[in-house]
Amino acid sequence: MRYRSVNQIIFAVTLSAVGVLLLLMNIGVISLEIKEVFVVIYPFILLAAGLHYLLSYMLKKSRSGMFPGLFLIVFSFLLILDRFEVTEFRFMEIWKLWPLFLIFFGINILLKRDRLKIHFEQDFPADIYEKNKGAAEKKVINISKYESPQPLKNIRGFSIGDVDFKQPNWSLEPMDLYTMIGDYFIDFSKAFIPEKETPVIVRGWIGDVKMIIPENIPVMIQSNINIGDIRIFDQKTGDINRSLQYKSPGYDEASRKLRIAVQVKIGSIRIDKV
Numbered sequence: 001m002r003y004r005s006v007n008q009i010i011f012a013v014t015l016s017a018v019g020v021l022l023l024l025m026n027i028g029v030i031s032l033e034i035k036e037v038f039v040v041i042y043p044f045i046l047l048a049a050g051l052h053y054l055l056s057y058m059l060k061k062s063r064s065g066m067f068p069g070l071f072l073i074v075f076s077f078l079l080i081l082d083r084f085e086v087t088e089f090r091f092m093e094i095w096k097l098w099p100l101f102l103i104f105f106g107i108n109i110l111l112k113r114d115r116l117k118i119h120f121e122q123d124f125p126a127d128i129y130e131k132n133k134g135a136a137e138k139k140v141i142n143i144s145k146y147e148s149p150q151p152l153k154n155i156r157g158f159s160i161g162d163v164d165f166k167q168p169n170w171s172l173e174p175m176d177l178y179t180m181i182g183d184y185f186i187d188f189s190k191a192f193i194p195e196k197e198t199p200v201i202v203r204g205w206i207g208d209v210k211m212i213i214p215e216n217i218p219v220m221i222q223s224n225i226n227i228g229d230i231r232i233f234d235q236k237t238g239d240i241n242r243s244l245q246y247k248s249p250g251y252d253e254a255s256r257k258l259r260i261a262v263q264v265k266i267g268s269i270r271i272d273k274v
Contacts, residue, residue: 013048017044018041018044040083042079043076043079043080043083044076044080045076046072046075046076046079047072047073047076047077047080049072050068050069050070050071050072050073050074050075050076051069051073052069053066053068053069053072054066054069054070054073055069056069057069066104066107067100067104070100070104071097071100071104074097074100075094075097079091161179161181161182162182162183162184162185163177163179163182163183163184163185164184164185164186165185165186165187165190165191166185166186166187166190167190168190169190169191169192170190170191170192171191171192172188172191172192172193172194172198172200173194173198174198174199174200175200175201176201177200177201177202177203178203178204179204179205179207180204180205180206181204181205181206181207182204182206182207183207183208183209183210183267184202184204184207184208184209184210184211185210185211186200186202186210186211186212187211187212188211188212188213188214188217188258189212189213189214189274193214193217193256193258194256195255195256196255196256197257197258197259198257198258198259199259199260199261200258200259200260200261201260201261201262202260202261202262202263203262203263203264204263204264204265204267205264205265205266206264206265206266206267207264207267208267208268208269208270209262209264209267209268209269209270210270210271210272211260211262211270211271211272212271212272212273212274213258213271213272213273213274214273214274215273215274217256217257217258218248218249218250218251218254218256218257218258219246219247219248219251219257219258219259219260220246220247220248220251220257220258220259220260221244221245221246221247221260221261221262221271222243222245222260222261222262223243223244223245223260223261223262223263223269223271224242224243224262224263224264225242225243225263225264225265225266225267225268225269226264226265226266227265227266227267228242228264228266228267228268228269229242229268229269230242230243230244230268230269230270231268231269231270231271232244232246232269232271233246233271233272233273244269246271
């Protein structure tokens with residue numbers, strides 16, 4: 001069945017349902033005033049819209065139709081049950097459906113088959129960028145930039161999943177990392193660190209952050225967590241709304257150094273030396 005046929009079916013079913021209601025009104029089976037007609041009919045219109053979104057998602061015509069479709073179907077179904085006096089549910093009680101957000105969030109996590117992938121956007125010439133512009137679509141997460149004269153590397157990826165940098169001799173550049181839910185593991189001891197101050201920002205809602213710093217690299221660290229604990233070398237804090245700062249001796253004079261900012265809502269932050 002093609003997508004156009006699905007639209008025709010939904011439109012036909014909606015039109016037929018409205019026609020049946022009007023017919024029952026005309027022959028006296030249902031007695032309604034004109035102002036009440038819309039009150040009776042609009043739940044069926046919402047149901048048709050929900051089916052449209054859901055079928056569009058199932059047929060891969062839309063990537064964002066799953067939640068609107070399910071929400072409208074549940075909402076309209078409750079309104080229809082109210083019209084038939086099976087249960088009581090008014091339009092202004094829509095706020096009671098907020099748990100659907102949690103249900104959708106859980107289903108969305110289960111349906112994601114791929115692990116989180118981090119892709120780096122380099123400063124290539126315009127012609128090279130245009131050649132690669134047709135690559136697989138990626139979601140860009142824009143967050144505020146760290147105060148630094150160096151441009152931060154743009155990080156592209158999903159907002160749920162684990163992020164790790166632990167491969168041998170990986171190249172460190174100024175970067176901004178963000179995930180909604182997930183853990184970080186960054187091993188700077190295996191990184192190629194340039195001869196300059198390199199800013200690194202790590203942010204997330206829920207998750208654990210672990211970093212390994214080489215002993216010979218001066219660092220300045222700013223960390224904050226709402227619920228959880230922070231451990232930076234031999235310093236430790238915990239409980240709620242905690243922050244911890246650290247600055248290596250000789251940091252200002254060093255040519256090769258790391259400036260790190262970590263912010264997590266719920267989880268833990270641990271930074272060790274090797």
